[in-house]
Amino acid sequence: MNVFLYSEDKLLLLAIADAVRKAGETPFIATDFQTLQSNVTKADPDIAFVDEALFPPEKIVKLQQHIFNVLLDFPVASIKNPFITTYRGKIAEQTFNIIARIVSEAACKHEEKNGLSPKLSALLNFMMLHKDEDVRTDAMMSYLWDDCNAAHKKTLHTYICKLREKLTETGSSCALEKVAKSTYSLKTKKAPDAKSHPVLLTERNCFI
DSSP: OEEEEEOSOHHHHHHHHHHHHHTTOEEEEESSHHHHHHHHHHSOOSEEEEOTTTSOHHHHHHHHHHHHHHSOOOOEEESSOGGGSOOOSSSOHHHHHHHHHHHHHHHHHHHHHHSSOHHHHHHHHHHHHTTTSOEEHHHHHHHHHSSOOHHHHHHHHHHHHHHHHHHHHTTOSEEEEEEETTEEEEEEOOOOOGGGSOOSOEETTEEO
């Protein structure tokens, strides 16, 4: 079975690809949309999993509908939450469930081990270098991708939301605040009760 995997997080892709390969299936990995499109034309996908950092759940649903209406008959699901969309596809639903579980479990193990994806870690590092400063999103995109195209603007918005969630979930002493349109600042907040918040990783007093 050809299992397509799409994410900009190369370490995440390698972890999932290894799990898929151990299950006896063939993984195809893509770190950008052009590579994904190229793979789709070269190999017939049986199933595809995409990163929510690039395609939020509602966009995955639209992408799935587009594929069934225009392109090929294969299911598209989230890497970390593959069961959020209604199953449709040419493979048996039972097979889909097995592969989806393998992919999501590998993604969860990877996240538990690393705490943050490389892009989120890079974004945090950049904001730490400019702590308490007002940083525009254009500067963030230039740091992460060396350009400021529309696709990266949407992806950055998702990364910012995920980083803010991580800082909140882990009881970080820092908060990523929106201070103006397209402008954010990493600021220190009042330290929470450490006993009630597990710490996975510490970086200059910012817990992730």
